[in-house]
Amino acid sequence: MFVQVAHEELPGIGGQLQTIHGALSSVVGTQLHRAVPIPAGTDSVSVTAAMRLVAQTAQHMAVTVPGLAHLLSGAEMIYPVSAAYGGTDGTGGATIGGVGAQLSV
Numbered sequence: 001m002f003v004q005v006a007h008e009e010l011p012g013i014g015g016q017l018q019t020i021h022g023a024l025s026s027v028v029g030t031q032l033h034r035a036v037p038i039p040a041g042t043d044s045v046s047v048t049a050a051m052r053l054v055a056q057t058a059q060h061m062a063v064t065v066p067g068l069a070h071l072l073s074g075a076e077m078i079y080p081v082s083a084a085y086g087g088t089d090g091t092g093g094a095t096i097g098g099v100g101a102q103l104s105v
Contacts (some may be wrong), residue, residue: 005085007082007085007086008077008082010079010081010082010085011078011079011082013078013081014075014076014082015075017071017072017075017078018072018075018076019072020024021071021072021075024068024071028068029066031074032057032072035053035057035097036054036057037050037053037054038050039102041063044071087090
């Protein structure tokens with residue numbers, strides 16, 4: 001299988017991912033305060049609804065926050081990968097092999 005890497009495009013992709021990370025972080029940050037429920041009334045339905053909303057928000061944030069960190073980490077790793085690939089490509093030494101790779105559909 002032939003793979004063509006346009007390493008000159010990678011820094012732009014990294015910048016786009018960082019922009020997406022910033023926008024998504026902003027949305028999560030500004031919307032998080034809205035997830036805090038209004039204090040529940042004394043009836044059981046209000047109390048249960050408030051408790052469930054808090055639990056759901058905690059579960060959601062437990063996945064969202066690490067996801068944001070991974071997005072930023074991936075965006076930042078694109079720059080050194082692009083530089084390394086460009087350097088080895090320039091000397092004719094860039095090789096991409098499938099040794100040990102597992103592809104799944």
